[in-house]
Amino acid sequence: MAPPARPVWTGQIRLALVALPVKLYSALDAREKISFNQIHEPSKQRIKYEKVAPGVGVVDKDEIVKGYEYSKGRYVLFSDEEFEALKVDSKKTLDMIQFAPADTIDPIYFDKPYYALPDGKMADEPYRVVVEALKNTKTVGLGQITMRGRSYVAAVKPYENGLVVETVHYAEEIRPAKAFFDDLPNGKLDQDLIDLAQELITRKKAKFDPAKFEDEYAIAIERLVKKKIERNGELVLDDQEEPSRDYGDNVVSLVDALKKSLSAKSAPASGKRKAANDDEDEDEEAPAPKRTRAAAEKTRAAPRAKAPAKAPAKRAKK
Secondary structure, rough: OOOOOOOEEEEEEEOOOOOOOOEEEEEEOOOOOOOOOEEEEEOOOOOOOOOOOOEEEEEHHOOOOEEEEEEOOOEEEEEEHHHHHHHHHHHOOEEEOOEEEHHHHHOOEEEEEEEEOOOOOOHHHHHHHHHHHHHHOOOOOEEEEOOOEEEEEEEEEOOOEEEEEEEOOEEEEOOOOHHHHHOOOOOOOOHHHHHHHHHHHHHHHOOOOHHHHHOOOHHHHHHHHHHHHHHOOOOOOOOOOOOOOOOOOHHHHHHHHHHHHHHHHHHHHHHHHHHHHHHHHHHHHHHHHHHHHHHHHHHHHOOHOOOOOOHHHHHHHO
């Protein structure tokens, strides 16, 4: 069965002298569920954009080229042929020059994933060999790839029974975290609060299932569009979002709410613990009955202790 998309890159993944012909397909579905157009409200006509040049007016697409401004108002122009003629190996070859343990790459560097499929029957066997080798070694192949006029760091990873090529940001593209986190307070935290948060996390811990998450905004937009059509374009404000609660600086209220939510969920368990404590209390009082039974055994062991005959005699005298 043919892939449900068009390839965005065709070339080869190379491991030393082994060349693996592949085609890359975007793993992301960028189509919007609902798209809007800009409309001129008085005339209800759709807004159109035209490419114009000052003093010339509207220009044809064929007359447009790329230019680089090297000084104010002065440009050097480039043709598509010049870009195509650039000798860049990564335009058609992804050379895996390094292999890194999969867990050593910070996820913040990953950008966009692409499915890599073998290009031709002759590529099937080497493709499967690369997949198994990466799985067994738990590594990611790293190299560079040029797509759509830009060069990227690329990570070749095994995914299910195939390969994924994921673009990776360059180091200078990621802003240093220190610039954002250095001013955060670093004082000592209350261990009880940490334990409380950890308990909540543990209770909600589960394997990630993307199907459990929905695009709430897209669903709301669909609902709004449907109502708008049903009401012939009337203003629809009955589906507005409720304003979020403003906690301000009252962090204590959040902590209290956290504790209350835990105590509510722990009620059955608390009942069990209370019952267990009651049992322990009963066990602590248990020695007294033991002494009573021991005394009773001594009483039963002495036959003289039973004197039922005297009691009737006294009643007879009355």
